[in-house]
Amino acid sequence: MIRIGRRIGVGFMGLLTIVMAQPAQATLPPTDGVTAVHHPAWSTHATIYEVNVRQYTPQGTFRAFERHLPRLRRMGVDILWIMPINPISHLQRKGTLGSPYAVSDYLAVNPEFGTLDDFRHLVATAHRLGFRVILDWVANHTGWDNVWVTRHPDWYLRNAAGDLEGYHYTDLSDHHQEVWADVIGLDYRRADVRAGMIAAMQYWLKAADIDGFRCDVAWTLPVDFWDQARAELDKVKPVFLLAEADTPEMQTRAFDMTYDWALYHLMIKIARGQANARDLAALYTAPPRRYPAGAMRMTFTSDHDENAWNGTDQELYGPAADAMAVLAATLPGMPLVYSGQEDANAKRLKFFDRDPIAWGKFPRASFYRRLLALKHAHPALTNTMAPGNLRLITTDNAHVFAFTRDLGRDHVRVVVNLSAESTRFIWPDGKARLLTGWGWAIVPWPPTLPR
Structure with missing residues (x-):
């Protein structure tokens, strides 16, 4: 089980394939x-x-x-x-x-x-x-x-x-x-x-x-x-x-x-x-x-x-x-x-x-x-x-908010725990993950963010 902590940037590339390989719930800011x-x-x-x-x-x-x-x-x-x-x-x-x-x-x-x-x-x-x-x-x-x-x-x-x-x-x-x-x-x-x-x-x-x-x-x-x-x-x-x-x-x-x-x-x-x-x-x-x-x-x-x-x-x-x-x-x-x-x-x-x-x-x-x-x-x-730029990722947990921002070949995936308690949730691949209280992960691709 992967523990996702309060980190920003390129530290969680292992999650990228999981997120990108699964369909997200298509949403866009209605305009x-x-x-x-x-x-x-x-x-x-x-x-x-x-x-x-x-x-x-x-x-x-x-x-x-x-x-x-x-x-x-x-x-x-x-x-x-x-x-x-x-x-x-x-x-x-x-x-x-x-x-x-x-x-x-x-x-x-x-x-x-x-x-x-x-x-x-x-x-x-x-x-x-x-x-x-x-x-x-x-x-x-x-x-x-x-x-x-x-x-x-x-x-x-x-x-x-x-x-x-x-x-x-x-x-x-x-x-x-x-x-x-x-x-x-x-x-x-x-x-x-x-x-x-x-x-x-x-x-x-x-x-x-x-x-x-x-x-x-x-x-x-x-x-x-x-x-x-x-x-x-x-x-x-x-x-x-x-x-x-x-x-x-x-x-x-x-x-x-x-x-x-x-x-x-x-x-x-x-x-x-x-x-x-x-x-x-x-x-x-x-x-x-x-x-x-x-x-x-x-x-x-x-x-x-x-x-x-x-x-x-x-x-x-x-x-x-x-x-x-x-x-x-x-x-x-x-x-x-x-x-x-x-x-x-x-x-x-x-x-x-x-x-x-x-x-x-x-x-x-x-x-x-x-x-x-x-x-x-x-x-x-x-x-x-931009219509299509924001897509929400469905999880089974009311305290976990996950989404992707897409433009051309550039993608940024974000998951945030909206509660003070560590919580488990199910990614679209069916596997459980543990997110720390008020924790997050940001997974950009390509990984161009400087360390």
Whole structure:
């Protein structure tokens, strides 16, 4: 009997013949049409890393973060998603420093981080090392003292009395409604608002040579605005756009990638014993939404919101954290790593105040390096939704999830134990195997992953 442990790479080639010789249960992510978005060629096998500049170093500056670039490149990061860099409003500010998502000037740099020249230097250095850089962009709302409030007071949403008020937000996951008191909403019924926002985005493409944007609460804005924005941005340079949304129609003509929240929430349930492999299989055989073929989804176990408001990896996943990261890195989509995950950061980083990451010896960096290297080495692990690329392997165990990713002659087989207990399961060859608690095996072919 073969024991499958927590290993990644080429250590289990004996399983390859078993998996490839047996038929898998044919599945594919059901799609609806084909995306018209032309993804930058560098994005189809890229990995992404979210940079929380404020909390990344004791200094909290661009220049201080820049010293981490070689380390992140060695880890296998391709795209740097940098949280908002604009100045933060003082009116209605939360905490001592305010939310980075309460912008006071779209064409300026937060002095907390440095200068425009410092940011340009960071982008240029990142480009020389092989990174792409996307900027977190807050198009839906601004801070109360944004320069537009005085220059263009008619650009804002107002209540029945004609007054500005905090933005009324509805959470997509549970329809919970709240008021974001530190920000005010823009009126996208107005053509001049749309033109002004697109011009501000174009400024950063020209002024700093960034490669695209991550668009905050993108689902709150009309899809036709994003379609328009994408067309205008691409006139400056081909861009990569990530929407904080899981809205399929946003990926028809506007966005390269949206959030895979369904997978994220299901992985938390699995880690807590509230779901199993059959629930995970159903996410792909009967998905809640159908996306255009060729679209990308972002797969993740954490980001700035989840860490700050919902919990650390230890809180959300406990001993299952690495197993969930394996799923996020090998199922269809682009894997995200958030600031501090490679160091097993064990605290919720504050959102409105300084709270630097206490960097140690990066105990999970080699783990992520191996995972991200798989993405680069194997065409089968494409970021795009490709019918026929994902096939589930049927086992007789509700806690064992197994699948194959195929593209041409390239194949990657993955099996993960979704429970804390060692468990036996039957491979399609009829032979029993033993999988350790929260253990996995990844079997690529050809075996090109570097040791």
